[in-house]
Each structure stands twice: as C-alpha cells, then as structure tokens.
Amino acid sequence: MSAADATQLGRRNDRLRRRHAVNRGMELLAWLAAAIAVAILGIVVVSVAKRGASQLNLDLFTKTPTATAFTLHPVAQGISNAFVGSLVIVGLATAFALPIGILIAIYVNEFAPGAVKNGIGLVLDVLNGVPAIVIGIFVFGLLVVGHGQSGIAGAFALAVIMLPLVARSTIEVLALVPNTLREAGLGLGVPRWRTTLGIVVPQAVGGIVTGAVLAIARIAGETAPLILVSSIAGSSVAWNPIHALQTVPVAIFQLSEEPDPQAHARAWAAALVLVLFVLVVSLVARWFATRSRRKLQGAR
C-alpha cells in the first residue's frame, strides 16, 4: 500500500467518522425529544396530583361553595354544585349528540352515494375544525341572547362539539363490519333497515360505545363555550338545566383567576378529579377499542 493510498483511506475514515458522529447526535436528539414529551406529561400529572391530593376530601363533592368577603366567586368548602352541573350538562349533550351522530354514520356508511359521502365527510371535518370558543359564541347568539344563560345552551354547545367525534368514530367501525354479513342478511330477504339495525350496528356496538366514551371524556373538560353560555350560576346544587349551571371546568377556570390561595387549592382538587376521570376513561376506552377492533378484524 503506498503512502498516498493510506492518506486517502485516512481521509475517508475521517469522513465516515464524522457521518457517524452526526448520526449519533441526531439519534440523541430524537431520544431527547421523546424524553421531553414524557417528562412534560409526568410533570403536569405529578403537579396536579401533588397539589390536588392534599385538598381532595369528601367535602369537595358534598358541600357547596360559600362566599367569602375577599373573593368574587365563592370558594370555601366544596363544589358539589359544579359536579352536579357537569353531570347534567354532559349527560344532556350525550343524549343530543349520540343518536344523531350514529344516524349520520349509518347514512354515510349504508345509504349515501359516493359524492354525498365525501360531502358529509367534509362537513364533519369542518365542524370538527370550528374552535370551541366560536361554537360557544354561536350558541350565545342562538340561545342566550334574549333568554339568558342556561344549562340547555351549555349542553347544546357541547353536543355540537361531540357530534363530529361520535359520527367519525362510528363511521370508522361501521366500515370495519364485513360486507359478507350485510349480503348474508339481504340474501335471506331481511329488509335493509333490519339488516342495518339488527346485524351491522350490533356488530359494531363495542366500537361505537368506545368512540362515544372518548367523546364524553373530551367534552367533560371543555371550558370555553360553557364560560359564555352557562357560567353565571348560583352556588347551591341545582339540577334544572333551564337555568345556568356551574360545571367543573368552569369552576377550575374561575378559581384559577382568583388571587386567593384557598381558591387555587380548590382548583387543584377539582383539576385532579377531572384529570383522573378523563385519563381513566380514555385508557379503559382505548384498551377496549383495541380488543373489540381485533375481534372485528379477526371476523373478516
């Protein structure tokens, strides 16, 4: 081997070493990015858990807030009125959005011609893209102007947010139901409506429920529209959605804006309850979803 060859080889080795160093650096950055994401989640969850757990007691759920001299919004004791209000509003919103969302999915999957299908898909995307605060203002203009705030207006706003979520997830599971089942039903002379409601939908019911539960978890934490249409509520427990009802996310928002550390303590406790609810519900739903999807795909 001549000297010239050796230096060339050395240069090549240098280049190779540099390329590997760059590669190692980039891999490190990717690891770091993932670590940062997991750390952020950890920090948020731990700070909510740490600050919330010490404040978490039965009073939070059973007692109503009482006004103190220093604060705009009542803080002391518990926020049972907010839990009741959230239950009523989210329940009503689900009752509005779930059947309509499923019907839309049935229409898209079982009846609509191709062009209409795409059109409705676009409508759902657009609806999904409308910011929650704008939906709140829409409902304000539609139901609150002239009538005042109400739990019903809040439920309607949340239903508008929930509708595209339910419809989308139901469309996805209905599309997984094998066509052979539809053909078998129709071939036996079962009318189309009974094939759909009696064979296709029951096959997909697991996925539909999962989608609905995930959507409920999503709207339970929705705050912006409720601030506009159902936030000026009394501090006693109320079930009647004709009037404005306090809700958990709005309570967290109002308490976080207070200067009083007592109020912040309540806010952390309420946030812990909300986060636990949302996380447990979404994890269970996700686990259930992978299970029922595997079953559906296995049947294919």
Add this chain to the structure above:
Amino acid sequence: MSTLDTTSDVPRRPFSGRRVRLGDLLLQGVAGLAALGATVLVGLIAYKIVEGSRLSISTFGLGFLQRVGWDPVHNLFGAETFLFGTAVTSIGALILATPLALGIALFLTELAPNWVRGPVTALVETLAAIPSVVIGLWGILVLGPVLLNDVMPALHSALGFIPLFGPTSTGASVFTAIIVLTIMILPIVSSISRELFLGVPSELKEAALGLGTTRWEMVRGVILPYTRGGVAAAMILGLGRALGEAVAVAQVIGSFSGNGISWNLFNPGNSIGSELVNEFLNYSTTLELSSLFYLALILLVFSLAVNLLAQVIVRRVARRQGFVS
C-alpha cells in the same frame, strides 16, 4: 353495493322485486335527515356569527383588522392587537413543537426498542387528553413562576439583544402562552407524523441503508422527503389547534392589551381567543358585542382556511402515494 340495478330486459326474479319497503324508507329518511342536519348546522354557525358581527362590519369594515385598541368608552374597536397576539403565540408554538414532534415520531418509528414504543405512544397521546383548563391552571400557577424566575432572565441575559427577549415583568406572558400551546399541539403533530413515517415503504429505507447511509442520512434522504407533504399538513393542523385555543391562553397570557403591538415575548399580551373568553360577558355596548362577534368571525375564517388547506394537502398526498391515511 348490494342493490342490483335490474335493467328492463332482464326478467325480474320473484323475490328481488324492488318493492319499496316502509322501514327502509324510514331509516334512510331519518339517517339522511341527521346528515342534512349536520350540514345545516355548519351553515347556521356561519350565519349566526356573521349576523352578530354585521353592525361592527358596517361600522369599521376591513379597517377593523388594522385598528389598534379596544375602547368601549369611545366605542372604537380594533382587532390588530389580538390578531398579532394570536399570530405570535400560535406561530411560536408551531416553531417549538415541530422539531420536538418530528423527533418523537422518528424516535417511535426508527429508534425505540419495541417495548418502549407502545407505552411512549400511549403517553404522548394521553397528553392530548388532558383538558386545556387544567393545562392552563398548571401553566399559570406552576410553569409561570418557573419561567419568570429562571428561564426568562437566562434568555434575556443571553439573547437580550434580540427584541423578542426583552426585560421580564410577569409570569403571565406571551412566552408562557407559547410554551402552553406548544404542549397542547405537540401530540397532534407527533402522532400524525408517526403515522406518516410508518407509511414509508421499507424497500426505500432498506435501499438507502443498503447503499451504506447512516440512519440519519436515510431519514434525511428518504423519510423526510417522502413524507414532506403530510408533515406540512400535520403542522397546519397543529397551527389550527393553536389558533382556536382560548381558555388555556386566557389563563396564562396576562390578558393585557395596553402594550399594543409589543415584540417582547416576556410582556403580557392578548389573543383573539383570550379576549373572547375574558370580555364576552362584560360587553358594555351593542357595538362592542358586535365587535366581539367580528373577532369570532375572523377566528372562524382563519381556522376553517387552515383546516381545509390541511385536508387538501392530505388528500393530494394520499392520492399520490396510493395509501389512505
């Protein structure tokens, strides 16, 4: 699909006559009505927002977009401060979130050992499930003080010659809002990118590696060019999410319009969303209410434009590459 169109010259079989069944008609009618309802709803949203802002539109016209200041006493309203705040916070968040999200996606598709992939993917998606009001609460009570005491002074002393990193004043600032929005859009951008990276044909990746490239050179030469369009769409969707986020931003941005157009990120500011959350129930004149509707209209137009743009890109990419994502 399964309804066969019988042509006239084929004799009809006794069972498959196209008898109109009442039940079929009913289900199709009711389901079609629901779909029509969703379509009408979208139109109604647009109509109500436009109707509400009509007074402000006729008073201020498009000049509303350029006017600085929100003055109920003299009935003069302008959107520029809020437009500026919204633009700075959401673009800032996008700049911070994109490299992080791509890093996460590359880690999850190319680097992570199998037992890490599942849990980390689930954790990143869990981040998306945390309600924005809770992120906002954390942002103002935990993140804000940390940024004010440690991060902002360090950035100011190191990069203070850039007007963005001016003197610090409060933990509730535009910068805090950018960090909070970054956290909120990170899961969207990273989960879409991850799916795109998974869709890159392994022949291409193996061909590059077989030519002797390092893993990073393969990412730069194969994966990123192949998914360029989709990643752009993911970024645009993240931007749309950041534009429309109101509550968390209202909690952390300081909701102060007195600075007007200030490039110092460490000052408190205001965005369209935060102004709507804070002022909507406090309006004093009909013109102010109408101007708030006008702000909502601007937000609606921007987010729809952004979302449609992302859809168009996604569809084009899907058609070109022959896979449906």
